[in-house]
Amino acid sequence: MEQITVALGARSYGVKIARNLLESAAEEIRQVCPCEKLALVSDETVFPLYGQDLAKRLETAGYAVSVYSLPPGERIKNLVTLDARYRWLAGEGFTRADAVVALGGGVVGDLAGFAAATMFRGMSLIQIPTTLIAQLDSSVGGKTAVDLPEGKNLVGAFYQPSLVLIDPDCLNTLPRRQFSSGAAEAVKMGFVANPSLLTELEKAEPDWEKVIAAALGAKAALVTRDERDTGARHVLNFGHTLGHVYEAAGGYDRWLHGEAVAAGMMKMLAVEEQQGLQVDAVRKRLMTLLQQYDLPLSIPCTAEQYRRYLPLDKKCHDSLVTLVQVTEDGHARLTDLPLSTLMTYLET
Ligand SMILES: NC(=O)c1ccc[n+]([C@@H]2O[C@H](COP(=O)([O-])OP(=O)(O)OC[C@H]3O[C@@H](n4cnc5c(N)ncnc54)[C@H](O)[C@@H]3O)[C@@H](O)[C@H]2O)c1
Numbered sequence: 001m002e003q004i005t006v007a008l009g010a011r012s013y014g015v016k017i018a019r020n021l022l023e024s025a026a027e028e029i030r031q032v033c034p035c036e037k038l039a040l041v042s043d044e045t046v047f048p049l050y051g052q053d054l055a056k057r058l059e060t061a062g063y064a065v066s067v068y069s070l071p072p073g074e075r076i077k078n079l080v081t082l083d084a085r086y087r088w089l090a091g092e093g094f095t096r097a098d099a100v101v102a103l104g105g106g107v108v109g110d111l112a113g114f115a116a117a118t119m120f121r122g123m124s125l126i127q128i129p130t131t132l133i134a135q136l137d138s139s140v141g142g143k144t145a146v147d148l149p150e151g152k153n154l155v156g157a158f159y160q161p162s163l164v165l166i167d168p169d170c171l172n173t174l175p176r177r178q179f180s181s182g183a184a185e186a187v188k189m190g191f192v193a194n195p196s197l198l199t200e201l202e203k204a205e206p207d208w209e210k211v212i213a214a215a216l217g218a219k220a221a222l223v224t225r226d227e228r229d230t231g232a233r234h235v236l237n238f239g240h241t242l243g244h245v246y247e248a249a250g251g252y253d254r255w256l257h258g259e260a261v262a263a264g265m266m267k268m269l270a271v272e273e274q275q276g277l278q279v280d281a282v283r284k285r286l287m288t289l290l291q292q293y294d295l296p297l298s299i300p301c302t303a304e305q306y307r308r309y310l311p312l313d314k315k316c317h318d319s320l321v322t323l324v325q326v327t328e329d330g331h332a333r334l335t336d337l338p339l340s341t342l343m344t345y346l347e348t
């Protein structure tokens with residue numbers, strides 16, 4: 001088993017990664033949750049695959065388990081679903097002493113996480129991520145949120161879980177496209193923080209347990225330095241400023257997050273090149289990796305779409321955009337650029 005500690009003083013927690021971990025999840029949860037009741041939140045795809053067995057095991061371990069299963073997909077990550085979740089928690093007799101278990105991808109994790117952060121001013125939260133994106137990124141770091149019609153993740157909280165349990169065997173049922181989307185985040189992490197990840201990802205059959213542990217190890221270190229995303233943690237946004245534009249321009253259902261990030265990383269290198277930076281080596285390695293995982297190298301986007309969706313990005317302030325730029329494997333730097341300058345680079 002791989003183990004990582006996210007060191008945040010009183011809010012520190014463990015991340016455990018092992019094949020078959022779901023079988024001993026109840027005992028793992030017992031060690032951090034002395035409560036009586038658990039709210040198991042999942043979605044209608046994941047629950048029949050992994051939730052039913054998990055619920056039985058949690059009951060055998062002595063918990064009273066209530067299940068809330070959501071329709072799958074980003075569309076339910078909103079305030080209406082959240083309101084229904086709050087009322088369900090209240091109606092089922094939960095208290096602040098009880099815990100929420102989020103079993104699913106990033107959508108379930110973000111929504112159940114925000115509900116746990118806010119219900120009764122904070123219930124304990126256990127993350128059991130089942131997509132690659134959630135396993136190597138979103139389940140760790142404490143970002144929880146729901147979307148508004150005005151934009152993604154606009155209402156949320158930083159709220160750390162008490163425990164993260166990762167079973168890479170869950171990835172066996174993940175559709176290939178979803179898997180690739182997660183691989184894009186692993187590639188990103190390799191370029192901004194840990195080039196050994198790139199070497200593992202370049203293998204014909206990467207060891208995913210290793211990939212997840214390396215990506216989360218790098219993320220945990222950044223979260224420890226910058227829990228609330230005001231400095232060091234920004235490097236995780238490589239490819240994301242433009243990726244968010246592609247996601248928005250595609251109406252959020254045309255491109256998966258990792259696909260948009262893949263094209264966003266490539267386009268950012270084109271911007272860097274226009275600024276006079278040398279990016280040939282990074283571009284070659286990035287391109288080969290994106291192709292290996294069937295990820296797009298570019299996404300069509302008009303100047304009007306860039307203009308329309310860029311200023312919505314949370315990293316734009318006073319018409320300066322903070323860009324994450326990579327010129328060497330494993331090293332990222334932050335650059336502030338006037339929005340108008342960035343637009344001229346993007347339009348050419
Ligand atoms: N909090 C963070 O730091 C953070 C970071 C990155 C992304 N996110 C958020 O995460 C969300 C995207 O997460 P996602 O890509 O996991 O999407 P998702 O949760 O919608 O899952 C994708 C699809 O895969 C299905 N699925 C999940 N696990 C499965 C499995 N093991 N086998 C078969 N099918 C499975 C789901 O039912 C869903 O249909 C977005 O809302 C994004 O904003 C949050």
Ligand SMILES: [Zn+2]
Binds near residue numbers: 257261
């Ligand atoms: Zn991302």
